Amino acid sequence: MYRVVNPLLKHIIHRYSHDATSRKQCLQYLKALRTLQFSGYNTIFLGETDLSESLITGEKVSHEETLHWPRWTIVHAGNSQGWVPWRYRVFLRNELPLDQQEVFQEFCDFLSITYGKCAIVVRERRPSTAKTEESSQEVEITETQDTSVPCLLSLNCCPRTAEATGHQLLTVPFSYNYLHPMDAAWSSLKWFIINNRKEFSLASLERTYSYQCILFSDLIAKGIERVTPNKWKVIVSKTRRWENYYLDKFS
DSSP: OOOOGGGGGGSOOOOOOOOOOHHHHHHHHHHHHHHHHHHEEEEEEEEEEEEEEEHHHHHOOOOHHTTTTTEEEEEEEETEEEEEEOOOOEEEEEGGSSHHHHHHHHEEEEEHHHHHSSSEEEEEEOOEEEEEEOOOOOEOOOOOTTTTOOOOOSSOOOOOOOOOTOEEEEOOOOOGGGTHHHHHOOOOHHHHHHGGGGEEEEEEEOSEEEEEEEHHHHHHHHHHHOOOOOHHHHHHHHHHHHHHHHHHHOO
């Protein structure tokens, strides 16, 4: 029996005591971030989220079927004031651009013109898991990951590209992913889709077939607009309090 996890609740804050390694990684990240901020760098949070076709259409399907359905990936960024005025990207998961580096280069160039030097913050990838042949239980795959090379699933983020345009690239450790405020913005977007997708649907009835047309671009654009500057300030304020708490606790 499959246990379906609500896509809005995928990232859960575990209230257990983190191990020494994860605490050290968190402290290193926060100290590096504060150092850059005190040096005049603007903090930019770059993130992505997946939207399944069932989330867009509202059709109820099994978890197994959902895995084979098309998925769209949205890449966008925000700072302490709200969304950055960069043209966000929407990719079809199986048709990602061949040269993703061009998108990140364009993003870095945009930040240089608009904000000057920036600290670009991305989230660490979720540890890879696999199912054993004798059991359906998931086990973690031990992989050597270079935390100095941040990378989104759909966009390669090269530290050298960032440095060449005057920026620095930082990674939020996976155990502390709630220190990346983009997750709250994505949740707001998905709730908007769930509650308003019918308003962006057009139905066409014919003798033999019926069609449903969803104004996908308009739906996404309106959902992003709903994350207002005031909402962003609240989200970033909560993140800032967590940062100060861990800086004090782990120092």
